[in-house]
Amino acid sequence: MSFSAIYDIGGSAMRAQVMRLDTVASNLANADTAASSEAEAYRATKPVFSALYTQDFDNRSMSAQVQTLGVVKSDRTVEQRFEPNSPLADANGMVFYSNVNPVAEMADMxxxxxAFQTSVEVMNRVSSMQQSLLKLGQ
Structure with missing residues (x-):
């Protein structure tokens, strides 16, 4: 495996973790938002990733990277609270709150x-290996 392939893998892993952190930030920002109906309530989102393997046309080298398949919404039920005096209350006096679990989001963050830091460390070690190889060639 070439050094550039390792950088590709590390870079795609870092991009995946940034996307994961973005969805966590969005979820936490909407953790306690209220809505007037269940359909309007904010639902937590999660990115879905997959490993993508590629092989050279001459079958000499293989590479891999993290592929983003998409972002899905949580199917957890939204919280309902009886708040008849709220301007968001429906005809039954219910207000609907997001299904974000802040504790789970913090753990995910x-x-x-x-994971991002691990990818940075891998990239740093590869860079160090390249520097060592250059010194050997002198």
Missing amino acids: MSASR
């Missing part, structure tokens, strides 16, 4: 941050 920590996991994504650590």
Whole structure:
């Protein structure tokens, strides 16, 4: 595997974690938003990733990267609260709140941050290996 392939893998992994952090930030920003109906309530989003393997036309080298398949909305039920005096209350006095679980989102944020840092460390080690190879050639 070439150094450029390793950089491609690390870079795609970092992009995936940035997307994951973006969805966590969006979810946390909307964690306690209210709506007048269940359909209008904010639903947590999660990115879906897959490993994509590619092979050279001459079958000499293989590479991989993280592919984003899309972003899906959570199917957890939204929270309903009886708040008849709220301007958002429906005819039954119910107000609907997002289905975001802030504790789970914070755990996901920590996991994504650590995964991003791991990719940075991989890239730094590859760079260090390249520098060592250049010094050997002198």
